[in-house]
Amino acid sequence: MTHWKSYHLLGESFADTDDAPASLFRWAVERVVDGLTDHDVYSQTVAKAATRQGAMQRAERRMLRLLALDADPVAELMRTAHDASAFQMRWNGFNRMAPLGVETRVSCDAGLRLQRETRAAGLQDEMREQAGAICVSHLMAEDSPLRQRNEEIRPLARHFGELGYANAALRDSVDSLYADPFAELDQCADAVGASRRTLQRAFTQAGLSFRLLRQAVRLTLASHAMCSTSGESITAIAHASGFFDSAHLVRAWKQSCGLTPSQYRSLC
Template sequence: MTHWKSYHLLGESFADTDDAPALLFRWSVERVVDGLTDHDVYSQAVARAATRQGAMQRAERRMLQLMALDANPVAELMRTARDASAFQMRWNGFNRMAPLGVETLVSCDAGLRLQRETRAAGLHDEMREQAGAICVSHLMADNSPLRQRHDEIRPLARHFGELGYANAALRDSVDSLYADPFAELDQCAGAVGASRRTLQRAFTQAGLSFRLLRQAVRLTLASHAMCSSKGGESLTAIAHASGFFDSAHLVHAWKQSCGLTPSQYRSLC
């Protein structure tokens, strides 16, 4: 039985959440590791939002804010599309291969057109259709928050700095893990000049675990490598360079992150 999913950005655009830097950074980290939400959860989030006036306007503003902080491999795939044709190929490929409750295909030949196929029923389909159209239009725009990025090998470090999050031990841990994604907690503490207890406290204050942050860092390194290598580097080499023990561990983490296997993902790069 297929468990139908939705890309996290859609449902969370309708959620009532705090804009505190700590919470936004935690969101960015969590959604690298687990980028798909249950289709029913998305549907229910839209249903709750539909009772409030101006729901779509608020959702669009929130979507743009979160889009700028989205470091999931799917975001990297769309960000690095060189033109409308490449975006169409990548977007449609992801929609066809991922276990999405609604398959949304785009055509850019004569203006932007969307074609939806419902795989799983949900509430307020019209609002969800509108949210999908808004998402695609912003992803393709030249001034998209996603396209304003350049060197994305360390996106979580950039997000931390842009949010102005005052947690120095956590900031240094992000930098340290990008330098050594194999590091354990004690090694990371030594690298940032903090005791194990101090570093654990910094993670607790952020609502994160060391393992979760490390996994997110590893996945962003792997997504950058896959989009950059164009199939020229083996999956095993990418896994090791990104901090994974072997390719099997990367495959498992990748499917949880974006609903695709690394091979499927690389076929779209």
């Protein structure tokens, strides 16, 4: 039985959640590791939001905020599309292969047009259709917050400056993990000049675990490499990004974006 999913940005845009720096950074990390949400959860979130006045306007404002922080492999795939034709190919290919409850196909030939096909049980509704159209239009826009990140290799490190997040130990840990994605907690503590207990406390305060942050760093490194023109093998990318072998990367990649690395790379 297929567990139908939805692209995380849609549901999160309607969610009634905290916008504190710690919460936003935690969202960015978690969505790299698990970038698709259950389709039913998305539907329930939209249904709840629909009872509030001005829900769509608030959702669009939040969507733009989250786009600036979105660092998961799907965001990287769309961000690096060099023109509308490439975006159309990548978006449609992702929608075709990923286990999405609604497949949304894009046509950019004569203005933006969307065609939706429901795979999961449940009714189509106007608000979800509108949310999908808004998401695609912002992903494609040249002035999109997502497209301002030219040649970005360390997106999670950039978030600290943008968010004004004051957790210095966590900030230094992000830098350390980008330098050595194989590092364990003790090695990371030594690199940032903190005790193991101090570093663990910093992660607890952020609502994160060391393993989750390290996995997110590894995935952002891998997605950048896959979308580049270097031509490295999946195995070489896995090792360079901190994964012990390609099998570990495959499992993490499917959890992150619903595709295998090979499927993903066929779209780059």
